[in-house]
Each structure stands twice: as C-alpha cells, then as structure tokens.
Amino acid sequence: MGCDGGTIPRRDELVKTKKKPEAKDKDSERSFEWRCCALTQQPLQNPIVICGLGRLYNKLSMIEGLLNKAAMPKETSHIKSLKDIKQLNLTPNPTYQEHETKERGANLGPSPFICPVIGLEMTGKFRFVAIWTCGCVFSERALKQINTNICHKCEKSFETDDVVVINGNEEDLIIMRERMAKRQLKQKKIKEKKIKVEPEQSNKVDDVEKEEKKVIKVEKFATPIMPTAGPSNVGKRPGKLHESAIDTKKMKSEYSVAKDPQVSDVYKSLFTSHQSEKEQNRAHWITYNPFYN
Numbered sequence: 001m002g003c004d005g006g007t008i009p010r011r012d013e014l015v016k017t018k019k020k021p022e023a024k025d026k027d028s029e030r031s032f033e034w035r036c037c038a039l040t041q042q043p044l045q046n047p048i049v050i051c052g053l054g055r056l057y058n059k060l061s062m063i064e065g066l067l068n069k070a071a072m073p074k075e076t077s078h079i080k081s082l083k084d085i086k087q088l089n090l091t092p093n094p095t096y097q098e099h100e101t102k103e104r105g106a107n108l109g110p111s112p113f114i115c116p117v118i119g120l121e122m123t124g125k126f127r128f129v130a131i132w133t134c135g136c137v138f139s140e141r142a143l144k145q146i147n148t149n150i151c152h153k154c155e156k157s158f159e160t161d162d163v164v165v166i167n168g169n170e171e172d173l174i175i176m177r178e179r180m181a182k183r184q185l186k187q188k189k190i191k192e193k194k195i196k197v198e199p200e201q202s203n204k205v206d207d208v209e210k211e212e213k214k215v216i217k218v219e220k221f222a223t224p225i226m227p228t229a230g231p232s233n234v235g236k237r238p239g240k241l242h243e244s245a246i247d248t249k250k251m252k253s254e255y256s257v258a259k260d261p262q263v264s265d266v267y268k269s270l271f272t273s274h275q276s277e278k279e280q281n282r283a284h285w286i287t288y289n290p291f292y293n
Helices: 026-035 059-067 098-104 140-145 170-221
Strands: 048-051 056-058 085-087 128-131 137-139 163-165
Touching (some): 048 059, 128 140
Antiparallel strands (some): 048 056, 048 085, 128 163
C-alpha cells in the first residue's frame, strides 16, 4: 500500500519514461520495395514498369492510376503519361518456385528475377540498374565490370543518362532527377525537328499535286488527234498527244506506205501498192465474182 513491508521500488516504476520507437526490420522493408508495386503495394506481376526515379510498378495498376489522376499520390507527380514509364525486360530466376514463396511469405525466399550477366538475385541486397532505351535490367556490378555503352542483353547502344538505378538512396534520387530532365529535353528537341520537317514535306507534296493537276488540265482541253494507221500506233489511246500522231510527212499527198522504211513488210502487204498484190494473176477483190471464176 505505502511502500511498507520492505518493498524497494524501481526507477521505471516511479518515473515514467518515453518508450523507444519500434525499430523497423530493414530486410523486410527492402524486400517489400523490390517485390511490391510502389503505387498499390500489391505483389509485382508481369508486365512490370519503372519510372525515371527507379521505382517499380505494375503496368496495369499504373494505367488505372493515370486514368484517375486525382487518386494518384504526390510521389508519382512526375508521371504524367505512359511516356514517363518504361516496361522492363527482366530475366527470370530458374530456381524460383511460386508455391514455396507463398508458404514462406511474399517477401521471403529467392527472387523471381536475376542478373543475366553474373546471376545475382534481384532481392535488394545488390544494386540493380535498368537501361531506359531498351528496358533491360542487370546488376550494377556487371555494368562496372563490363564497361561499355552496349547493353549486355539486347546489344543496343545507350548513354550514361539512360541508366536508372532501381530503388536507389537519396543521392541516387538527385542524380535520377537530373537524368530524367535531360531525357525530357532530348525528346522535346526531337519533336521540334519533326514538326519543322513535316511542313516542308507537305509543301513539296502540294507542289507536285499542283503540277499534276496542270498537266491533266492541258491533256483534257487539248484537241485530240486520231492516230494514223500503222503498227507504231497499236495499243495507244486516241486523244493523247503522241509524237507519231503529229507526223507531218504522213499528212502529205506524196506519202506512200510502201516507201515508208519504218513500217513492217507484213503491214505493207495489206495494201494494193505492195509488190505481191501487183503480181497476182486473179481479178481485183472489188471485181472478183465467185460465179465466174
């Protein structure tokens, strides 16, 4: 009752002290970032996308979020369209089994993805990077060991600004923001160039169309000249201005088909002026009568 009976109180019983905050489990927090969507906190499922800051999302949940932007958190304010995210080309882990991870827990067990170069698991213990141009993912150790500007998986070229650190620290976020801004500037310049080139091409097409229309009008209102008989005019439509139709020699009275060197011998044999017609002993076709011959 009054501390009688020889009881000795302790300090924590007489003085109330502030309780220490519960320490976070770093392993579980890290595995949550690497295995769950940063938008809906649901387990990551293919297709998986990444933003310019290196956060992982389910593509379907991101599309739903973009359709309802009012429900999007402030952390995703830099994502305004599907152009601000990139679908990842991940390498599956052959030792990963889904039923085992369900028994142990979603954040335990082997990772479903690995580095295609050196085989490190994508659990968060090792730093991983993604290439923005192609979407391939591999460990940062492989990027440093094989120092090249060609992707180790798809062999596409990239620049240092295209490298995105996945789930990086605060220092990485600052660098990722700078690289994201540089990529956006590049895309703007490419768009401006396309906008300048397109009007020039359209003007050229308009000029060609105008010239074609002029030619059609000239052909339409030109007086058609019927082609003269001859093999050179076979298959040509009347009304077109051909060189053979405007042949002044054939319009003269002195012109003879038998003397024309450009006409074939078969064509000449159709006329009475041909030598074979003159040498015939029978009557002419006009005076020919089958009852008397």
